[in-house]
Amino acid sequence: MPELPDVEAFRQVLMNCGRRRRVTDIEVRDAGVLRGVTEKRLRRELTGRRLGKAWRHGKWLFVPTDGGSTLVCHFGMTGSLRCCRPDEPIEPHDRIVLTLDEARDLRYRDQRKLQGVRLADEYTVDRIVDGLGPDALTVDRSEFQDLLSGRRGAVKSALMDQSVIAGLGNLLCDEILWRARVDPRTPTRDLDRTALRRIHSAMGRVLTASVRAGRVPPRRSWLTGRRDDGEPSCPRCGASLRSTRVAGRRTLWCPRCQTSTTGDR
DNA sequence: ATAAAGTCCTGAAAGC
DNA sequence: TGCTTTCAGGACTTTA
Numbered sequence A: 001m002p003e004l005p006d007v008e009a010f011r012q013v014l015m016n017c018g019r020r021r022r023v024t025d026i027e028v029r030d031a032g033v034l035r036g037v038t039e040k041r042l043r044r045e046l047t048g049r050r051l052g053k054a055w056r057h058g059k060w061l062f063v064p065t066d067g068g069s070t071l072v073c074h075f076g077m078t079g080s081l082r083c084c085r086p087d088e089p090i091e092p093h094d095r096i097v098l099t100l101d102e103a104r105d106l107r108y109r110d111q112r113k114l115q116g117v118r119l120a121d122e123y124t125v126d127r128i129v130d131g132l133g134p135d136a137l138t139v140d141r142s143e144f145q146d147l148l149s150g151r152r153g154a155v156k157s158a159l160m161d162q163s164v165i166a167g168l169g170n171l172l173c174d175e176i177l178w179r180a181r182v183d184p185r186t187p188t189r190d191l192d193r194t195a196l197r198r199i200h201s202a203m204g205r206v207l208t209a210s211v212r213a214g215r216v217p218p219r220r221s222w223l224t225g226r227r228d229d230g231e232p233s234c235p236r237c238g239a240s241l242r243s244t245r246v247a248g249r250r251t252l253w254c255p256r257c258q259t260s261t262t263g264d265r
Numbered sequence B: 001a002t003a004a005a006g007t008c009c010t011g012a013a014a015g016c
Numbered sequence C: 001t002g003c004t005t006t007c008a009g010g011a012c013t014t015t016a
Helices: A004-017 A039-046 A122-130 A141-148 A155-160 A170-180 A193-213
Strands: A023-028 A055-057 A060-064 A070-074 A079-084 A094-100 A104-110 A117-120 A242-246 A249-253
Touching: A004 A055, A004 A060, A004 A079, A004 A104, A004 A193, A023 A039, A039 A117, A060 A122, A070 A079, A070 A122, A117 A122, A141 A193, A155 A170, A155 A193, A170 A193, A170 A249
Parallel strands: none
Antiparallel strands: A023 A094, A055 A060, A060 A070, A070 A117, A079 A104, A094 A104, A242 A249
């Protein structure tokens, strides 16, 4: 689930639920989601602290505390952040529960434990962000062209690469390339400026609508809305969609309308 | 049993 | 040739 729009939604959860609230207790229900931090240290450094303004870069969520360390969350493929009343039953995949004052708790829920939670000082936060490209929401057209220039692999691989642009995942990339009418396997270097401009523009539109929805919306008028169909067809032209593997991921695209590498149409 | 919306590591290819 | 960058594939993990 978690790509940029989902993580942005989790940030809102935090702002509504955790902002300025004090952590009164921490329960680590499955230490398998702790990354580079022990349960003991997590408890020691967070208990009694207030949560500051959460911020996001790409798919990473950073929650500063007034104790100096920052709680850093990554949600892998199945993670989420929930704001619950304490009487709501704990679910099997609630891996960490932060009890807050004022009768709220914050639950890091994750089925597969592909990523997790860490505790970082300023230096470590910088190191994480330094490894990422600019956040996809902030990339303007000329920066976008610069970031992609000279890449030799498939355009989808470049868009998926977090060190190039941070925040785009498998669904967003398929959606963006479909909207831009570009075959995901196209070598990036074969795209002319107009095609790149179209991809950038599609990225902006897809991101804006997705952030508003809190996820990549599975609307029938979007490619994403067809992913789970047995015989998916293109919402735009009706042709059968193709499903192959690009950059190691399932990739859905329309062989009829995703054909342009240049600025035609 | 296969595959899933993510990332890290490895070894290899491509580029200068 | 040699060094660096870029790329593809597998591992990690759990469940439908």
